[in-house]
Amino acid sequence: MITFKDNICQINTLNTSYLFTITKYGDAMQLYYGAKIPNGEGNVLIQKRSLLLVNSLYMDKDVSYGIDDMQFEYSYAHRGDSRPCAMTLRNENGEVFDMVFDCYKIGENPPTKLTKSHGHSDSIKLVFKCLNSDIIVEHWYLVYEDSDVISRFVRVINNSNCELDIFKVMSMQLDMEYNGQKLITFNGAWGRERYKNCHEIAQCRIVCGSNTGMSSAECNPFFIVGEQTSSNTKGDCFAFNLVYSGSHEISVGRDSFDNLRIMNGINSDGFCYKLAKGCEFVSPESVITFGKDGYNSVSQNMHKFIENNIVRYKGTIPIMLNTWEAVYFDISYEKVSQIADKAKEMGFEALVIDDGWFGVRNDDTSSLGDWFENTAKFPNGLEQISKYIQNKDLKFGIWLEPEMISENSDLYRKNSHWAIKIDGIREIVGRNQMILDLTNVDVREYLINSISQIIEKYNVDYIKWDYNRRFSDIAGGRKSGQYLHEYIMSLYEILETLTTKYPNVIIEGCASGGGRFDLGMLCYSPIIWTSDNTNPHSRAHIQDGTSYGYPISVMINHISPSPSHQTARATLPQTVIDIASVGRMGSQLDITKCSEQECDIYSNAIKNYKNIRNIIHGCSFSRLSDGFVQNDFVWQAMDEQCNNGFITIFHKRFNTVSKSLKIKLTGLNADINYNVYDRNRNFEITAKGATLMNVGLVLPQNYQGNEKNSNSLMLIDDTALTLTIQAISK
Ligand code: DGJ
Numbered sequence: 001m002i003t004f005k006d007n008i009c010q011i012n013t014l015n016t017s018y019l020f021t022i023t024k025y026g027d028a029m030q031l032y033y034g035a036k037i038p039n040g041e042g043n044v045l046i047q048k049r050s051l052l053l054v055n056s057l058y059m060d061k062d063v064s065y066g067i068d069d070m071q072f073e074y075s076y077a078h079r080g081d082s083r084p085c086a087m088t089l090r091n092e093n094g095e096v097f098d099m100v101f102d103c104y105k106i107g108e109n110p111p112t113k114l115t116k117s118h119g120h121s122d123s124i125k126l127v128f129k130c131l132n133s134d135i136i137v138e139h140w141y142l143v144y145e146d147s148d149v150i151s152r153f154v155r156v157i158n159n160s161n162c163e164l165d166i167f168k169v170m171s172m173q174l175d176m177e178y179n180g181q182k183l184i185t186f187n188g189a190w191g192r193e194r195y196k197n198c199h200e201i202a203q204c205r206i207v208c209g210s211n212t213g214m215s216s217a218e219c220n221p222f223f224i225v226g227e228q229t230s231s232n233t234k235g236d237c238f239a240f241n242l243v244y245s246g247s248h249e250i251s252v253g254r255d256s257f258d259n260l261r262i263m264n265g266i267n268s269d270g271f272c273y274k275l276a277k278g279c280e281f282v283s284p285e286s287v288i289t290f291g292k293d294g295y296n297s298v299s300q301n302m303h304k305f306i307e308n309n310i311v312r313y314k315g316t317i318p319i320m321l322n323t324w325e326a327v328y329f330d331i332s333y334e335k336v337s338q339i340a341d342k343a344k345e346m347g348f349e350a351l352v353i354d355d356g357w358f359g360v361r362n363d364d365t366s367s368l369g370d371w372f373e374n375t376a377k378f379p380n381g382l383e384q385i386s387k388y389i390q391n392k393d394l395k396f397g398i399w400l401e402p403e404m405i406s407e408n409s410d411l412y413r414k415n416s417h418w419a420i421k422i423d424g425i426r427e428i429v430g431r432n433q434m435i436l437d438l439t440n441v442d443v444r445e446y447l448i449n450s451i452s453q454i455i456e457k458y459n460v461d462y463i464k465w466d467y468n469r470r471f472s473d474i475a476g477g478r479k480s481g482q483y484l485h486e487y488i489m490s491l492y493e494i495l496e497t498l499t500t501k502y503p504n505v506i507i508e509g510c511a512s513g514g515g516r517f518d519l520g521m522l523c524y525s526p527i528i529w530t531s532d533n534t535n536p537h538s539r540a541h542i543q544d545g546t547s548y549g550y551p552i553s554v555m556i557n558h559i560s561p562s563p564s565h566q567t568a569r570a571t572l573p574q575t576v577i578d579i580a581s582v583g584r585m586g587s588q589l590d591i592t593k594c595s596e597q598e599c600d601i602y603s604n605a606i607k608n609y610k611n612i613r614n615i616i617h618g619c620s621f622s623r624l625s626d627g628f629v630q631n632d633f634v635w636q637a638m639d640e641q642c643n644n645g646f647i648t649i650f651h652k653r654f655n656t657v658s659k660s661l662k663i664k665l666t667g668l669n670a671d672i673n674y675n676v677y678d679r680n681r682n683f684e685i686t687a688k689g690a691t692l693m694n695v696g697l698v699l700p701q702n703y704q705g706n707e708k709n710s711n712s713l714m715l716i717d718d719t720a721l722t723l724t725i726q727a728i729s730k
Contacts, residue, residue, distance in 0.1 A: 068256070086172075125138045151286060173262070188217055190513060211247045272482060311523070322352040382458045465507050527556050534576075554583075582637070632652070676692070678722070
């Protein structure tokens with residue numbers, strides 16, 4: 001709900017309010033963002049400012065309008081604000097653009113592509129006009145009331161008679177007082193995505209992000225700014241994300257007046273977008289939320305927003321068996337059909353043929369772009385295996401890496417100019433491959449046609465859309481930022497076309513694991529491969545870090561072999577299963593080589609998962625410990641009615657001398673009795689919601705979840721256990 005009264009705009013969501021005003025000099029000034037306040041009180045938030053005692057700049061001889069001390073909604077460079085600004089423009093006449101508020105409009109449809117049909121409840125655009133050039137900048141706010149999310153973006157319209165260079169364009173700026181807040185970002189690398197990192201905010205600027213052309217494993221676009229003492233359950237917190245899959249920037253700084261300035265948007269390092277006269281530029285959407293009950297509260301807002309307003313595919317996600325770790329490139333009709341037989345027996349619902357089925361691909365040195373079956377491996381074509389799989393009532397999935405091209409491929413021999421490459425300099429490759437120039441309309445057409453043909457010819461139900469190298473050789477310097485942005489927009493165009501044409505085909509996002517785990521990809525792929533690292537110890541960290549910004553319903557987690565192919569760490573099968581079940585469970589095991597006993601364990605896991613999977617989507621998910629600091633990760637997921645749920649605990653080290661674990665549950669109905677029990681009902685208690693939340697669930701000492709009694713204790717590191725929570729009566 002948006003009101004604009006007495007020069008104050010108030011945006012209310014279910015539990016939050018966001019207020020700004022327009023100053024007498026035509027700037028939008030931030031007044032408040034936080035827990036909901038009544039309408040009509042905005043005036044008390046306007047600070048009375050006095051003579052500045054410092055050498056700061058002020059507006060129009062008005063010494064009380066100290067520019068460096070203002071909390072602006074959006075700052076333009078070269079207009080007296082010495083902090084990093086949100087937008088830098090330049091044209092042939094110079095670089096000073098005097099932007100002033102002109103008007104606002106409530107309820108207009110937003111011009112962004114990705115927000116279309118995403119169900120925001122209200123919108124407001126503020127129009128700023130340039131006093132010394134025909135340039136308009138619109139500041140947009142979209143309201144997602146139920147999830148307490150507001151999204152912001154800007155549109156630049158160049159009506160002037162010359163080209164305009166956009167050197168920097170943040171999607172959002174949020175200024176607020178510094179009260180000791182800390183910044184939490186989610187960083188890592190391949191196989192170590194989204195580890196939680198806390199930063200003190202000194203009087204300096206922290207800028208992080210990615211410049212690789214992808215949202216990256218190194219720095220996810222999601223971040224939190226929370227009170228100094230904030231934790232999973234306590235403290236005022238703000239969380240941010242970007243609906244974008246390309247190079248992005250997170251910028252958080254504290255100035256000499258103790259203001260915080262928080263911004264996010266397209267990475268500005270090397271960015272320069274040339275906006276021709278008569279053209280416009282729309283920035284990606286920045287998504288922001290506030291919660292007063294710690295990180296869990298902002299995570300839950302983001303989860304709801306993503307499930308309701310980002311993910312478009314609403315069908316069922318099958319339990320899949322993926323062939324990658326089972327057979328790698330050594331794939332064939334025979335192997336896949338044997339896997340399919342066993343997969344059906346064990347209760348899987350889909351079979352995804354990963355890399356190696358096409359061209360002459362026996363390793364990663366060739367064939368990307370040649371999307372036709374390898375007849376040595378599939379002599380009767382892929383139709384035969386697709387039919388074989390579907391006749392078993394399993395969905396048929398296939399791996400593609402559409403954005404890439406191998407030098408050793410028919411496609412490259414025919415269209416080498418489609419690869420992004422600069423002649424005359426030393427070539428840089430990643431995984432022996434180059435990126436296709438998606439900004440070329442011929443390439444886009446080729447990809448849409450060839451993927452459509454694959455879908456139709458093989459009756460494909462599921463595509464794993466991989467992306468395994470980062471950008472390097474693009475016509476260097478400033479143009480590169482524009483190119484990287486255009487590349488992502490072209491990718492979205494391809495995905496938009498394909499998902500509109502084939503709305504029932506599920507796309508799994510993947511980028512060497514979770515290198516493109518972002519809101520842009522989630523618009524088209526309802527699930528993303530969380531990481532190539534499937535070892536439970538690593539996975540517990542990765543999944544926990546990911547859960548700060550993303551719901552478990554979009555994370556694909558596979559049961560894979562022990563010892564792990566990535567870390568060589570051995571883990572009990574039940575632990576692998578428990579961790580994989582916190583999200584979209586699947587497997588990469590070579591089930592044809594599993595013993596009967598192992599197959600029983602995994603079939604049982606699938607059976608159990610089928611009982612809890614309706615909780616995975618739409619659940620209220622909470623982290624009940626900080627596993628990055630403590631010995632245990634503890635997660636609780638409850639269905640919408642708070643009747644059914646589960647707790648999963650991952651215990652890193654087995655300590656010989658340790659206290660019983662006491663877990664305070666959350667989100668239960670205080671007066672209802674709940675039964676909480678483990679898989680074998682070795683442990684079972686019944687207690688009222690109030691007791692479980694206030695006193696906590698006290699587990700037996702040294703309990704690892706599998707022992708029949710305390711005499712059978714073994715010293716095992718890396719164990720997990722899952723407890724079922726069931727409401728039974730009043
Ligand atoms: C990288 C992905 O992350 C893996 O899951 C697998 O699909 C390989 N690519 C195949 O080359």
